[in-house]
Amino acid sequence: MTALQVQGKAARQAERTLAVASAAVKNQALEAIARALLDRQEDILAANAQDMEDGRANGLSEALLDRLALSPQRIEGMVEGVRQVAALPDPIGQVKHMERRPNGLIIGKRTVPLGVIGIIYEARPNVTVDAAVLCLKSGNAVILRGGKEAFRSNQALTEIMRQALEESGLPRDCVALVQDTSRQSAQEMMALTEYLDVLIPRGGRGLIRSVTENARVPVIRTGEGICHIYVQAQADLQMAAEIVYNAKCSRPSVCNAAECLLVHQGVAEQFLPMAQAFLQGKHVELRGCPRTREILGPSVVPATAEDWDTEYGDYIMAVKVVNDTQEALDFINRHGTGHSEAIVTNNYRVAQRFLDEVDAAAVYVNASTRFTDGFEFGLGAEIGISTQKMHARGPMGLEELTSTKYIIYGSGQVR
């Protein structure tokens, strides 16, 4: 057996105990994890300092180093996150529907954990705790495979969690960290069908595509977001400009940020200069179609075909003038990634049509796409935003980490 198979087998075994643990036991374990993270923060910071030193020596970008860095404040943030999850209702063991059938069988549908969840992510140590805790609360064992740049930090965090689990009477193997951070270990996880029930990639587009395309374990695809704002002819243009500015500029690196602005030709001459004025506040680079450039002038970079399919994650926005709503809908359904899409309009019929015909996880009327988030949607937590249609779509909270089983109480029925 490979090292990963050994971990998988142990996780599968541990999961059987965790799956039937009461909410009280799971919450005690989460509280033990929270306390241990605080108690042992020196160890965590020391491990992280080594990762940071190596990262600097290896020339990691400032943005990557910032994601990698831990501090007492960030650890406190983690701990608060753990306690918030502990405070959420237990998603496991809920009977969603129960019915007495004509033959007297009593059939109920009960929520159960998915089993063992694999998470492949990049060099963000906060994901280690965040993802583990969501899995534990929903009764799932988890095998974490973080980026190599954060290995020492992840190792320290995972060992603390495993020890806290054991002290709370749950198997330490409910949480495991893959020790090999080479490309090969990710490949091996993608094929670990015997021990993994689900694989969730968290990170950039390249990682997610690679996992989605190569995994034999069922995958939940998350996060890729080419989101549009469509400003329709009957839009409140001031509201539209504020929404466009917010969707592009409030946090351009995240997946629910907007990448492309579509403007109805009837308001393009009036609206495009307004939008440009707002976006200049953050020096947003505009890449426009020919009609956009006719209106705004040659300071707008000509958009290429590639621009319509690019998730910039930066202060750049593609801009296109469309003839009508049909063209906007076709464009969004062709170039969008099924994440979040918004229309700004006061036309009732067009608003309803947009909600009906746009094929995405979250479709907005008169609001920023930036709200697509587990906390904003009231789920209390989030393990990612699914852009697929199977199993879960949109922000995934604890409920999306569960499956169901039918329980049937009989009295001797045969068929």
Place this chain on the structure above:
Amino acid sequence: MTALQVQGKAARQAERTLAVASAAVKNQALEAIARALLDRQEDILAANAQDMEDGRANGLSEALLDRLALSPQRIEGMVEGVRQVAALPDPIGQVKHMERRPNGLIIGKRTVPLGVIGIIYEARPNVTVDAAVLCLKSGNAVILRGGKEAFRSNQALTEIMRQALEESGLPRDCVALVQDTSRQSAQEMMALTEYLDVLIPRGGRGLIRSVTENARVPVIRTGEGICHIYVQAQADLQMAAEIVYNAKCSRPSVCNAAECLLVHQGVAEQFLPMAQAFLQGKHVELRGCPRTREILGPSVVPATAEDWDTEYGDYIMAVKVVNDTQEALDFINRHGTGHSEAIVTNNYRVAQRFLDEVDAAAVYVNASTRFTDGFEFGLGAEIGISTQKMHARGPMGLEELTSTKYIIYGSGQVR
């Protein structure tokens, strides 16, 4: 583009219209299909007669020929099935949950179709109509790839459905039949990620395994069933014998039939002869562990390790005496396929434990595993029985062919 890609692209286009079709339009189309199947039954029977002739010439077994054969009665059964699906409530466009958030956003979760569904199945023409109709009702386009032995029958059925769709104002490409029935077309479907949202294999174990292991399109695994009946020490033995007989003998070829009997050692001497007497009514071959053979004698075939992992689909049953419930649970969770599992007991605590700890789609107390079925569970229809945990588990009806999207009504909110 390959022929399959052309079909995929057309299905993707057709699906956009179907996805927003009203229940009334979809039901009219289903009724048109029902009428057309009756009106054109001569064409169907003629095509089927050719398939049957080739099948006989190619030496198909009687069982396969029986599955392949159509008759006026069977066509009437199909038509009745179509009308039953038409009469079910529309699963699409239902808002499961809607909430006003503190910032005034009104967020709802609405059911939508999955998109384009691929079905790979064997030489059963009834699946062609059955699966297509369930997909249509749930707003999904469908690409059917049936076994080559039934190609002419499937072609006739599909053409009738496509024409009826068109006459009802829906795109004919909502239903398509793959024209190439070679192994290669199945392989190509498994990789058709651009045009297929989900792939559902229906058929024998070999087909399902091959699709599950090789597909890059998300798969819903169905149907493999190694189901156990555990007769616990405090069982009503008469009830237990009736349940064992029913689960094994009422229809041994189906996936919810039992393959293995586990008997607590405390009642084995009394129960095994009773069970044997019942099962002898259908000449069931028993394959037993050494303790079973000690009790029932050498007429019982010795079970090999392979027997514990075999779905016989026949009048054969593996039998094992276990020391206690823990051993039964471990055995079931190791050798079961996560389909349907039953305990017979009057011990309250053991019954609850069995419901908690057995990891399967359907877990029974004091009833036959044969009830795992969409109609028996009250779903009104069934496209298969999922043995995976993601997306759907157990019998899948119309609701399991849907996804969701969040619809958000705003009034200018930014974050």
